[in-house]
Amino acid sequence: MTYIPIADQPNELHDPHTFISKYVWSQDHKVIAIQYGSVAIFVGLVALFLSALMRLQLGYPDTFSFIDPADYYQFVTMHGMIMVVYLLTALFLGGFGNYLIPLQIGARDMVFPYLNMLSFWFYLLSVIILMASFFVSGGPTGAGWTLYPPQAILRGTPGADMGIVLMLASLAVFIVAFTMGGLNYVTTVLQARTHGMTMMRLPLSVWGIFVATILGLFAFPALFVSAIMMTFDKLIGTSFFMPAIVSLGENLNTAGGSPVLFQHLFWFFGHPEVYIVALPAFGLVSDVLSCHARKNIFGYRMMVWAIVIIGALSFIVWAHHMYVSGMNPYFGFFFAFTTLIIAVPTAIKVYNWVLTLWEGNIRLTVPMLFAIGFIFTFLHGGLTGIFLGNVTVDLPLSDTYFVVAHFHMVMGVSPVLVLYAALYHWFPKMSGKMFNVTLGKIHFWATFLGTYAIYLPMHYLGFLGVPRRYYAMGNTDFIPDSAQALNANITQAAIFVGIMQFVFIFNIIWSLKYGKKSDPNPWEATSLEWQTPDNPPVHGNWGEKLPVVYRWAYEYSVPGAKDDFIPQSIAPEDVVMEEGAGKYVDRSEEH
């Protein structure tokens, strides 16, 4: 027998009527996406604020009386954890995944709308638990986002009482939320594609989100497992990770545990996590680039394979975060090898993005600017990754500002630029309004140039040997005063970039209210989400009948066609050709 996708059974879609069922307990993927996105952006702003406080301390160590060392380490920790997990993971998958998957594959909704709703509310709960840790005695944990035991649960670390427990609890709840959402995304992509939508006709956004979700499903359990074991160590006094320890003069009577085991578990999650963020970014930016360059994405198949290969490889490279962790140093050979292999498919992606621009017809719209900015920053961050992935080069650089600069470039700035590209790109679809282009451009220039001014110099502090996670440098033999001056400059740039993000927030709010009404397909894009009968799409997405897909998602600038784009859902016989160009035909014989 066959199964009709649940999303296509009209009776399964409970059309909401009240405000509460429409916007609060909503089961509509688009509303859930916006809920996810709003919460993620909110916590992201909290984390941005924390980073500003950190930068103030680093730039002007003797000035701000409200930042003591304990505060500083708490800011560092919460900033990192929020940005990586609660902002980037949630926004890419919970936000864009939710919004785009059903629309781009031609489904009415996720296959399990109720589970989808639960996923959001669990996510919100995890955020609330996390935020609560700011208000408990001792404050949030200051163990660094890696939460390495034994330090994370011992007295010498800020927030080692309640803070760390709430952090672990919040992560556990987040993982539950993610698993609910993730099962949904994966099943929806596999089981609810509309007629004609083969896997290889999917836009790369869906591919990126799909593979990232699978990574998340298999990687988050590692964090879950280590969080559970650490919670037991903290609350019940087991010694999964606790060896014999004398902490600040007090013998803890623990024995035997292995702190390195935690690190292995953590990074078995932590490295795929990098790609959980990066792969959706790769996908989204591919679609933005292709659309605004009016050209098919170059080497579509290669792009899909690269996503799959990167995803698979990301599970066997984790220990490159641990070259100097005191693990068996012979592991270094294996992990350096696998890590540098990953550089190859990643490089191919970069080539293909640039080759998409080659012989294109490039419209420098706001999303396109962000996408180009992404290529620049991602290339920069990717290349510095080759430094750190190479075990030998990692020796002097690990745990210095070089690492900080590298991962902010590759995992902070780059995905965030893609997020902005995507938000500007799909804003007309989500809201039915056009954003203000001038403000968008101001926002782009400030963010792109500002972040480069922050992170380029930071690499050089790392070469010098300035260690990360230092509340104050104090006096050393080898760090000149000029480094402190540079730190102050970096802080100024960071504050500037931070403030300029409010241009974006303002633009969104202003445009929602006063923005021009947008065309249903303002960018003249080919993928399905732009072909909805309503703009913005309403509950159920497609009106009476699901769209039928006749081709891949990148039919731009086809020779002879009248328009320079042919939507996926237009039947071949309906494609308007220029006079004398002949018929729009199956080109399978040409290649």
Next chain:
Amino acid sequence: MNPFRFLLEKSWQQQTVSGIPEGGEFTTSPYKVALLFFLAVVTVMFGLFITAYFVRMELDDWRPMPESPLLWLNTALLFLSSITLQWTHNVLKKEHFKKFKIGLVLGALLTVGFVYGQVTVWGQMQGEGYFLYNNPANAFFYVLTGIHAIHILGGLFVWTKTIVKYWSGAELEDLKLSTELCALYWHFLLLVWLVLFALISYT
């Protein structure tokens, strides 16, 4: 047959829908797909626990716990419940509703028996002074059995939904699917338990 063949499709060449199955014609239920993914996730989780177990075991403060004979009985209970649910699924396919009811209830009772048995073992162990915090072997024992039991309870929740479906007169196909998935889930948890039991017994 290469399952990844579809990745070779040159999707820009073909401009039609001919040869592509109708939208939504997937031969497996999305519930089953989701369940299989979930089982994979749970497998990874237990796999990581077991890996951690092996790593931790090598360190010198490891003192294995004695094995409770009751665990054999529990194993038998879980084994029977798994078989019962499979039988329930089979009789439902033949539409023997009476047998179906008996099977469903019996399966759940056996499962509750298993969980009760596990809790009893915990009590026994604590009575003999093997507390969670004494030794990593104990800690792993409690954590692994505990997490396994939580998954069983999750299964019972879905079981409840199945029986509610039956009462409220859900469609047969729907019911069949629920029962099939329950049985599948039980087999999986039985398998996990056997692995855990072997791990605890032989190390």
Next chain:
Amino acid sequence: MPIIIVLVLLIIATLLFHFLSPWWFTPIASNWTGIDLTIEITFWVTGAVFIALNLFMAYCIYKYRYSKNRRSKYEPENKKLEIWLTSVTAIGVAALLTPGLFVWADFVNVPEDAHEVEVVGQQWQWSYRYPGADGLLGAADASNISAVNPFGMDPDDPYGQDDILVSGKDMHLPIDRPVKVLLRSKDVLHDYAVAQFRVKMDMVPGSVSYMWLTPTLAGSYDILCEELCGLGHFVMRGTVIVEDEESYNNWLDSQMTYAELNAQAVGNPQVGQALYAVCSACHGANGEGIEALNAPRLSGLEPWYIKRQINYYKTGVRGDENDVIGMTMSPMAAVLADDAAINNVAAYIETLPESSAPLTVTGDVANGRALYEPTCGVCHSEDGEGIWAVNAPALAGMSDWYLVRQLQNFKSGVRGAHREDQFGFQMIGMATALKDDEAINDVVSYINTLR
């Protein structure tokens, strides 16, 4: 078009920054020039890729900017080009990796003739252990650690008796001799890092990690902890002094072995009482302290703290020309002829009745508490009793005016900046948390409540 100009300018700016940057690797002081070479190779290759790809992108954006009258090329893929690019990249990556792996192979294989030195990390101090005459380190474990055995030495291990234990922040290494550095931690993860050596490694409680190097350039270099280890991470510092064989041996000979440290005589309070007569003139008969004479309370201070401070005054680590008040203590300390005398005085002070000093400082207690508990309280303990393990003296009940002055001295560098001061620099670092005099008064007024 600004994006094209900006992309080109960014490339130029990056290059300029790179070549003009004064922030670059410190001069190397070890054998690991291979690391520097690998970095250099990586730099040139990745730099070239960075410039080439970005310039190409800028060119594309310029050349193929939007025009209504033009169409993009329809080109789904180009197998030949993609295979070619993949191969070139793979070769490039292999070229980057290979030299790295050779250097790493050197790093994991410690030379046979390397001598061993153990570095012990704890929150937030370094200490060092050198094998004695037998060339072997004795067994040690965190579970043996106590106030009299801070290294956790196994008292029954004969190999450990002649081990040389160095509790200060300075370690010494002979130049041009390969050394295997064994790394051990008492509590949490730390990381032994010396920028000039290039190599670093974490220390993991419960196991011993290692790394090796040959120091090649005499001098003294900072040891920094580079694995987040809690609140005091940023003040966990030490110094490694690379010197010629002779100076190294002299230094080593002047250090005490485990057996010698155990055999050290305990201070005698009776003898100390007679010596204390000199001190009592200013500090009072019961060590209660006299503010008018700038003499703080002594009673209640731990003997190890008294001993360290008297030694500092004797050797000029404290009380130099910047410390006008401290200077008056130096000649007094000189009265105590040797370590035995200092021991005896410290032992006598320990017997003095603990009467709290008068209250003279007022401030915002609540704010003081907010500052004290997460910061000062971690080392000096929440109740201000001090913690021997981190060498943090008692604060509760001490002369509050003196605490204020010392905090000011730490902030201004009058105290703690001397390079022989083992822990003073940590207070300089921590005192950055107190941004002004008001904060200092607040903290001290909170400490006043801990009695």
